[in-house]
Amino acid sequence: MNRRQFLHYSAAWGASLAVGGIFSSCAQAPIKPADKALLQDLRIIDAHAHPNQFHKSRRWPVDETSTLKGIKAIGMAASSFSAVGDSGRPYGASLSFYQSAKVQLDWVQGLAKSGTVKLVLRAADVPGVIESDFPPGAILAIEGGDPLEGDPGRVNEFYQLGVRIVTLVHYRNNELGDIMAKYRSWEPCSARNGLTQAGRKVVERMQELGMVVDVAHAHSLTLKHVVEITSKPLLDSHTSPCSIEDPSRCWRYRTWKDMELVAKTGGVVCTWPIRRTGRRNFLDWAKEILEMKGRLGMDHVGLGTDGGGGVHCIDSYYDVRDLVHLVAAMQEVGLSPVDIKSYMGGNLYRLLQQCIG
Numbered sequence: 001m002n003r004r005q006f007l008h009y010s011a012a013w014g015a016s017l018a019v020g021g022i023f024s025s026c027a028q029a030p031i032k033p034a035d036k037a038l039l040q041d042l043r044i045i046d047a048h049a050h051p052n053q054f055h056k057s058r059r060w061p062v063d064e065t066s067t068l069k070g071i072k073a074i075g076m077a078a079s080s081f082s083a084v085g086d087s088g089r090p091y092g093a094s095l096s097f098y099q100s101a102k103v104q105l106d107w108v109q110g111l112a113k114s115g116t117v118k119l120v121l122r123a124a125d126v127p128g129v130i131e132s133d134f135p136p137g138a139i140l141a142i143e144g145g146d147p148l149e150g151d152p153g154r155v156n157e158f159y160q161l162g163v164r165i166v167t168l169v170h171y172r173n174n175e176l177g178d179i180m181a182k183y184r185s186w187e188p189c190s191a192r193n194g195l196t197q198a199g200r201k202v203v204e205r206m207q208e209l210g211m212v213v214d215v216a217h218a219h220s221l222t223l224k225h226v227v228e229i230t231s232k233p234l235l236d237s238h239t240s241p242c243s244i245e246d247p248s249r250c251w252r253y254r255t256w257k258d259m260e261l262v263a264k265t266g267g268v269v270c271t272w273p274i275r276r277t278g279r280r281n282f283l284d285w286a287k288e289i290l291e292m293k294g295r296l297g298m299d300h301v302g303l304g305t306d307g308g309g310g311v312h313c314i315d316s317y318y319d320v321r322d323l324v325h326l327v328a329a330m331q332e333v334g335l336s337p338v339d340i341k342s343y344m345g346g347n348l349y350r351l352l353q354q355c356i357g
Helices: 004-024 033-038 068-074 099-111 152-160 197-209 222-230 255-265 282-296 318-334 337-356
Strands: 079-083 137-143 163-167 212-214 233-241 268-272 300-305
Touching: 033 255, 033 318, 079 099, 079 163, 099 137, 137 197, 152 163, 152 197, 163 233, 163 268, 197 212, 197 222, 212 337, 222 255, 233 255, 255 268, 255 282, 268 282, 268 337, 282 300, 282 318, 300 337, 318 337
Parallel strands: 079 137, 137 163, 163 212, 233 268, 268 300
Antiparallel strands: none
């Protein structure tokens, strides 16, 4: 694909998302004043999301669990804007993973240029508790390090573009390491036996420059290898605890042993609103956070919704505005105001300070 074709698809992608934003509407009532009081003094930061489904050229099926409208309505200080690194075929065009990632990130850069969002390049760029007329922070991320192609030099390039979080693997075993589980009928490629030598160099370069290493989707062995070499706290941006201690039977959920490894780096394990057996409502979610506090320590638990990523959500969770009900449930199970602040964004903010400066 030549430069002219690449720019054409970049423009087409952006136009599709802009039109989608005009015609989509969240069937969500405004947040009530009483609910607003629950959010007072909270700096909410979402560790992993795809707002307005910006990673898709065609927004189908529609997932409005994270939108700019919802982010602003709840007063979210910042959200990850995560490009999908192993997706490369908008409008039938054969883009490389590298080209596709740049197209997706360009859309967010456009939002920043228009003043719709504020790019987060340092932790201090994350706004405090914000009002509706302030632009929320956008933390550029890539889910799946496939665009790097195992080249640490690419880390420099994406850093210069503003990327501050990279999820090493996503739906395929790539040049960096192995995934936790096969996704549907997708072919994950040959196993790499954990973190590869290229993966090690990428992790080291990311941490030298000031980027967050996200181990979501990473196989237990890949995670173990990353923990062995990390010099900074790690992020697991969207998962939940698995009651089974066999990682091969946990799909995308983490064993307690694996979560403890992340916590021992000073890192943060973020949980999402996914619905599964034994986890059907906000109270279940809050009880899970309480258990994680007891087993990992409250400093190591955070929020990562995966909004826009097609998550099958718990009852009555329609979009990020419903996080107010999670706050109420956290209060109900006995979590303190300090605990709630830590989970909703305080722990992630600390991690950003330590990793990106």
